[in-house]
Amino acid sequence: MTDQQIESQASVKRWEASAGLSADPAEVHEGKLRILADFCAKVDKEPDELVAFCILRKKETGERFLSVKRRETINSWLEEFAAEQGWTGKQAVANANVVRSFLIHNGILIQGPVWRG
Amino acid sequence: MEFKQVVGSRRTIRFFDPNRPVEEEKIQVMLEAANRASRAVNADFAKAIVCYRDELSDEVRAQMKTPTTTVQIDLAPVTIFWYGDTSFVNGAQGRLKELVDLGALPVTHGWTHAYVDDLVYPQVLEPLSKDQLATVWAVSVEAGLAIAQAMLAGVDEGLGVGLHAFNAAAVKDILKVPDHWVPMWILLVGYPAEDAKGGGQRPRRKLSDSFYRGQYGNPWTEIPAVTERLKDEGMIQEPMPADASERMTEIKQLADRFGLPL
Numbered sequence: 001m002t003d004q005q006i007e008s009q010a011s012v013k014r015w016e017a018s019a020g021l022s023a024d025p026a027e028v029h030e031g032k033l034r035i036l037a038d039f040c041a042k043v044d045k046e047p048d049e050l051v052a053f054c055i056l057r058k059k060e061t062g063e064r065f066l067s068v069k070r071r072e073t074i075n076s077w078l079e080e081f082a083a084e085q086g087w088t089g090k091q092a093v094a095n096a097n098v099v100r101s102f103l104i105h106n107g108i109l110i111q112g113p114v115w116r117g
Numbered sequence: 118m119e120f121k122q123v124v125g126s127r128r129t130i131r132f133f134d135p136n137r138p139v140e141e142e143k144i145q146v147m148l149e150a151a152n153r154a155s156r157a158v159n160a161d162f163a164k165a166i167v168c169y170r171d172e173l174s175d176e177v178r179a180q181m182k183t184p185t186t187t188v189q190i191d192l193a194p195v196t197i198f199w200y201g202d203t204s205f206v207n208g209a210q211g212r213l214k215e216l217v218d219l220g221a222l223p224v225t226h227g228w229t230h231a232y233v234d235d236l237v238y239p240q241v242l243e244p245l246s247k248d249q250l251a252t253v254w255a256v257s258v259e260a261g262l263a264i265a266q267a268m269l270a271g272v273d274e275g276l277g278v279g280l281h282a283f284n285a286a287a288v289k290d291i292l293k294v295p296d297h298w299v300p301m302w303i304l305l306v307g308y309p310a311e312d313a314k315g316g317g318q319r320p321r322r323k324l325s326d327s328f329y330r331g332q333y334g335n336p337w338t339e340i341p342a343v344t345e346r347l348k349d350e351g352m353i354q355e356p357m358p359a360d361a362s363e364r365m366t367e368i369k370q371l372a373d374r375f376g377l378p379l
Binding site: 090093 | 135183186188191192374375378379
């Protein structure tokens with residue numbers, strides 16, 4: 001997906017507005033979009049689909065809930081993604097957390113590693 | 118620190134300094150504070166397992182994490198896993214009679230060995246211990262009292278504290294928790310990496326919203342002079358300002374330091 005295509009997704013618009021990404025310098029903003037686009041390409045999902053992936057419905061009631069297993073899957077994908085990108089140390093933590101920021105601002109509570117160096 | 122200052126200064130700290138160790142002496146102070154808590158039938162309801170983050174293998178720590186607790190567990194140098202012991206009724210007769218003998222449960226209030234043996238144990242404690250809902254209620258209240266004291270003792274020792282839920286099923290196996298312990302909370306402990314005041318006291322409703330005099334519906338009336346005294350003595354502190362820009366700047370700095378999502 002191009003930056004333009006990715007920004008047309010409702011979940012990305014929501015992220016940009018909620019996180020105030022427009023206040024970031026242009027290269028930082030573009031860098032965050034690129035990380036999200038690359039991650040989406042890796043897992044073969046559009047951003048809106050990535051958000052929807054984390055939400056399941058209870059069979060009995062149809063009630064929506066955030067899936068722990070699905071979020072664990074996202075975390076394992078992010079770990080793989082960071083390794084594939086060749087990121088190490090703080091860069092690996094911070095860049096993977098760009099994707100988590102996108103999910104968090106779309107109502108998906110997800111946490112990953114912390115840089116303690 | 119004065120008691121009112123301790124109560125007023127407690128915050129749920131979410132950013133701990135991950136590399137500043139917590140002294141075992143201070144943890145002991147917290148455990149002793151829990152051990153001194155009020156408790157029914159003089160039972161040891163509260164149980165705890167103290168874990169130092171860096172003494173746990175990466176594999177074990179990974180099993181303890183959930184998608185919602187990773188950041189706090191990774192930052193806090195110490196995690197205290199709190200449980201409530203549902204076997205509190207064991208030995209209750211002996212402990213109560215000991216209190217009778219010591220005069221803590223005085224005859225003036227009707228306490229005797231016979232009262233313990235013939236009424237309190239068979240008619241109150243034994244049935245309570247067989248009622249699962251009542252047991253969990255009693256254990257939760259009593260453990261909560263102890264946990265609160267430990268938490269405040271930590272604040273008094275200059276530490277940051279925060280209570281959270283945890284993955285009880287995974288932790289039960291890892292820490293070899295007995296079946297009769299009911300999971301309560303984890304208490305994360307460390308030196309705050311954020312401002313210890315956490316940007317100010319969290320919003321609270323006025324006393325009359327929750328507390329009543331005589332009967333429900335007759336709200337407690339605050340005495341303004343007492344409110345002012347509590348401000349002077351530190352129980353009531355500056356609230357978090359409506360303009361959160363200073364706090365948001367601090368959060369951005371912490372996010373940058375720890376590589377956290379913003």
